[in-house]
Amino acid sequence: MPKVVFRIPTPALFAALAAAVCATPVAWAAPGLQAIYLLPAAFAWWVLRNRTTVDGERIVARGTFGGRVVPWSDVKAIKVVPKGWLSAVLTDDSLVRLPAVRAAHLPMLSQVSGGRVADPTAVSATAEAEEEPAGPDRDETPPPVKSEE
Template sequence: MDDDRTARMRMSRVALLPVLVFAACTLPVAAAAWWALPVLLLPALAAAWVLRVGVDLGPGGIVPRTLLAGRTVPWEEVAGLRVGARQELYLVSTAGTETRLPVVRARDLPRLAALSGGRIPDPTA
């Protein structure tokens, strides 16, 4: 990875297809009465979640992004990764805190290692 680029790991855009079906299903409910219009916010929130949630890796560190927040963990503070019971990954800092890496699973470790530019070791190497 070049030092001036940010790599992103996100959900597949195919996940937007169920969101579109969900939006089509909410249209009759929203059209039934004016007070039901806020129901249309649910598919919009689901689409925002699919497009936003993920992990960014850059020269400044790793950024786990949720729907509303993203906190940069500098590479100097990364102690390692922990694999959870359901194959989810947690970023372990030098202070001992853990941050869940959304969307990334244990099967993604080789790709995560490659995108980190060697800062995260590849367990398959």
């Protein structure tokens, strides 16, 4: 059974490393400022922890401090947010956020779910195939005729 793991790209950890390196002069300027290292460490934890695992039977959404397992039978729909993470709408109308899953992942999500999630690219491809090819765009008015005087 295929399984897909959606996660935040690991190169984001370079940002945490860069922040830790840049914070070093400030962190060692006075006693107690070493706590500033908690910010890059928290960001690294967030990158490593947030993920969504999807297979044919269930969705496992793991957030920063917890996780949730949702069987496909409890999923009514997928809420699509154009510039954010998707959410699963459950049969009781509650939402479960799917970390690291974006609208661009819908075709893969559809394939792994066994068709429980509609693939928007397949729908548009089918609609385009059903349309009859149109002729070249023509202007209905005849072109102006040049008169020789």
